[in-house]
Amino acid sequence: MKLPQALPRGLLLIGLGLGPMLAFAGVPEKAPNAGAPYSAKGADTCLSCHDDPEVVDVFHTAHAQPNDARTPFGKGGLQCEACHGPGGNHAKRVKKGESRPSMIKFGRTAATPVGVQNAMCLGCHEQTAVANWHMGPHDVNNVSCAACHDSHKAKDAVLARATQPDVCYTCHVAERSQFQKVYAHPVRQGKLACSDCHAPHGTVAQKQLVRATVNDTCYECHAEKRGPLLWEHQPVTEDCSTCHAPHGSSNPGMVKQRGPLLCQSCHSQQGHPSFGYGPSGLPGNAAPATALALGNCMNCHSQVHGSNHPSGSSLTR
Numbered sequence: 170m171k172l173p174q175a176l177p178r179g180l181l182l183i184g185l186g187l188g189p190m191l192a193f194a195g196v197p198e199k200a201p202n203a204g205a206p207y208s209a210k211g212a213d214t215c216l217s218c219h220d221d222p223e224v225v226d227v228f229h230t231a232h233a234q235p236n237d238a239r240t241p242f243g244k245g246g247l248q249c250e251a252c253h254g255p256g257g258n259h260a261k262r263v264k265k266g267e268s269r270p271s272m273i274k275f276g277r278t279a280a281t282p283v284g285v286q287n288a289m290c291l292g293c294h295e296q297t298a299v300a301n302w303h304m305g306p307h308d309v310n311n312v313s314c315a316a317c318h319d320s321h322k323a324k325d326a327v328l329a330r331a332t333q334p335d336v337c338y339t340c341h342v343a344e345r346s347q348f349q350k351v352y353a354h355p356v357r358q359g360k361l362a363c364s365d366c367h368a369p370h371g372t373v374a375q376k377q378l379v380r381a382t383v384n385d386t387c388y389e390c391h392a393e394k395r396g397p398l399l400w401e402h403q404p405v406t407e408d409c410s411t412c413h414a415p416h417g418s419s420n421p422g423m424v425k426q427r428g429p430l431l432c433q434s435c436h437s438q439q440g441h442p443s444f445g446y447g448p449s450g451l452p453g454n455a456a457p458a459t460a461l462a463l464g465n466c467m468n469c470h471s472q473v474h475g476s477n478h479p480s481g482s483s484l485t486r
């Protein structure tokens with residue numbers, strides 16, 4: 170394995186404005202090691218004790234790019250301490266009976282306050298990747314970057330379609346069972362990820378969708394459902410999720426309710442367009458006999474998403 174050359178702590182570089190952004194953002198006051206000095210030899214200092222593979226794997230990540238000065242391990246970077254804070258005291262020999270001064274520790278259950286953890290990452294990322302962080306429910310609910318990101322792994326599970334959902338399911342348990350249903354978006358098959366529809370870092374859109382509305386999100390992939398059409402069906406242009414369960418459902422086509430019931434939740438019970446589903450629901454002679462046999466409004470009103478046919482006003486063609 171190629172370890173980057175450990176550079177002396179870059180006081181001079183930082184002074185010249187060449188240090189990483191973190192140097193300017195600073196270590197938050199509530200950090201366990203705030204105010205401590207940086208270690209003498211950067212990563213080399215740390216590796217003398219922390220040489221287990223899980224830790225060393227950090228050199229296989231996007232953060233370890235010696236030629237990219239913006240990364241922790243780039244020229245002049247603070248290396249391990251860019252994320253964990255200054256380790257000058259922590260790395261010293263500890264006298265018997267005393268405990269080792271703490272570093273910033275990451276993760277959902279870590280002792281370091283989430284605000285402090287995230288500030289270390291945001292110091293470099295707030296201007297770009299996570300620009301809307303403070304608008305989202307994850308920030309508001311104290312979710313740490315490290316609850317989703319595994320910074321020491323060459324393959325950060327949350328960044329890949331096939332492995333991302335399991336990261337989300339650690340907290341969003343109900344969604345797992347939604348995607349297990351027979352008719353579901355192919356997330357289980359790895360064809361779609363949560364982040365195809367949701368912006369995990371926050372947005373102003375409802376339910377953290379990637380587009381401003383549910384429909385705009387759906388049109389990203391189902392462009393053929395976008396109007397304008399000659400004959401539109403009002404609920405379709407308003408909100409696809411009126412009829413569809415966007416994650417999955419036990420009904421064909423991922424609809425929330427089966428055939429007639431779905432339609433009858435809006436269309437009245439009186440006369441056709443208003444016969445019930447079943448003999449007792451049939452009002453007089455209004456419904457064609459075939460309707461019952463066919464059972465489903467869609468057998469005639471096949472163009473439920475709207476029609477471009479000149480005589481498609483009843484969405485039958």
Ligand code: HEC
Pocket residue numbers: 208211212214215216217218219249250253255256257259260261262269270271272273274
């Ligand atoms: C002399 C050995 C030694 C050196 C050098 C050292 N550590 Fe540690 N580190 C430890 C020990 C031992 C623990 C476990 C402390 C405990 O469980 O109380 C630890 C724990 C940690 C933790 C977990 C958080 C915590 O405070 O318990 C982090 C993160 C960490 N070290 C990072 C670093 C970094 C970064 C460096 C380099 C700046 C470094 N360490 C240098 C021995 C060392």
Ligand code: HEC
Pocket residue numbers: 189190191230231232237239240241251252275289290291292293294314315318320325328
């Ligand atoms: C010293 C600055 C700095 C710090 C601190 C930092 N990052 Fe980064 N990070 C970068 C740079 C630079 C890149 C590479 C960006 C690029 O290639 O466009 C990057 C890349 C990433 C990526 C993309 C990885 C990939 O494989 O594409 C993720 C995810 C990430 N950082 C998360 C974090 C998290 C979480 C933290 C805090 C634990 C953190 N970063 C701390 C600078 C930093």
Ligand code: HEC
Pocket residue numbers: 287290291294298299302307312313314315316317318327328333364369370
């Ligand atoms: C809820 C889970 C989650 C949390 C919390 C989270 N991220 Fe991410 N992050 C993701 C996902 C998913 C992606 C991949 C995005 C995509 O594919 O569009 C990502 C991508 C990134 C990237 C790479 C962006 C790029 O364009 O390559 C960076 C950098 C990053 N995250 C930093 C952070 C930082 C910093 C924090 C904390 C402030 C954070 N993330 C918190 C899930 C999360």
Ligand code: HEC
Pocket residue numbers: 212215216219224225227232241248249250251252253274275276315318319320321322
């Ligand atoms: C980009 C930010 C970043 C850099 C750089 C980084 N770490 Fe970490 N480190 C983390 C995060 C986040 C975790 C929590 C576990 C995870 O996500 O993999 C962690 C976990 C650890 C742990 C386990 C602590 C515990 O919770 O028990 C140790 C030890 C550690 N890092 C040491 C180091 C050392 C040594 C280096 C330098 C060689 C380093 N880290 C570089 C972000 C970073």
Ligand code: HEC
Pocket residue numbers: 277306307310312313316317327333336337338339340341363364367369375376377378
């Ligand atoms: C550490 C726990 C945790 C992880 C991991 C996590 N979330 Fe969340 N998420 C929350 C919390 C807490 C909320 C806010 C409360 C709620 O709405 O359930 C939330 C809210 C959301 C919302 C908004 C819900 C709304 O009603 O507006 C979406 C969408 C979301 N998360 C998607 C994701 C995705 C996608 C991932 C994986 C990339 C993910 N989450 C990973 C904890 C987590």
Ligand code: HEC
Pocket residue numbers: 334337338341344348354356361362363364365366367376378383386410415416
């Ligand atoms: C095809 C697009 C799509 C995909 C893929 C998707 N979602 Fe959603 N999700 C939505 C829509 C649309 C809503 C809003 C539903 C509504 O308002 O009724 C939503 C709502 C949510 C909510 C809020 C639920 C609530 O009760 O308020 C959470 C949490 C969530 N999704 C998590 C996830 C997770 C985790 C994944 C991946 C495992 C995921 N979503 C994948 C489209 C999607």
Ligand code: HEC
Pocket residue numbers: 352353354355360361365366383386387388389390391409410413415421422423
């Ligand atoms: C990132 C792309 C993407 C987005 C965004 C998306 N879908 Fe899909 N959708 C798919 C894929 C892929 C399939 C599976 C197609 C297949 O199996 O042929 C699918 C299938 C469907 C199906 C058919 C299921 C079946 O059993 O035939 C419905 C209904 C559907 N999506 C509705 C929606 C709705 C509503 C939204 C918005 C909340 C949405 N989709 C957003 C990609 C997407």
Ligand code: HEC
Pocket residue numbers: 384387388391394395402404405406408409410411412413421422423424467473474
């Ligand atoms: C009024 C209820 C309703 C609304 C609103 C609705 N759909 Fe549908 N959709 C259906 C029904 C019913 C089916 C057929 C289900 C079946 O296979 O039995 C269907 C099927 C689908 C299918 C799979 C078959 C096909 O036609 O491609 C997709 C994809 C789809 N809808 C996407 C959308 C999108 C995107 C929106 C929003 C623009 C939307 N739907 C709004 C009722 C609706």
Ligand code: HEC
Pocket residue numbers: 402403404411412428431432433434435436466467470473482483484
């Ligand atoms: C969320 C409520 C809602 C649901 C569910 C719904 N519709 Fe509609 N539908 C409407 C509204 C509103 C109109 C427009 C009525 C108007 O313009 O007078 C409409 C119009 C129609 C029309 C055209 C009638 C006309 O006069 O233009 C037909 C046909 C129709 N719907 C069939 C269906 C079928 C079949 C289903 C089930 C797949 C269904 N609808 C589900 C609300 C709904």
Ligand code: HEC
Pocket residue numbers: 429432433436441442443444457459460461463464465466467468469470483485
């Ligand atoms: C056997 C075929 C058939 C079935 C099944 C059927 N319809 Fe119709 N429906 C029609 C025809 C044909 C029209 C057009 C009547 C007209 O224009 O006078 C129509 C008209 C409508 C209209 C528009 C009425 C108006 O005022 O213009 C609505 C709404 C409607 N149907 C809803 C439903 C619903 C809801 C169901 C299921 C419970 C259903 N239909 C089942 C054939 C059918």
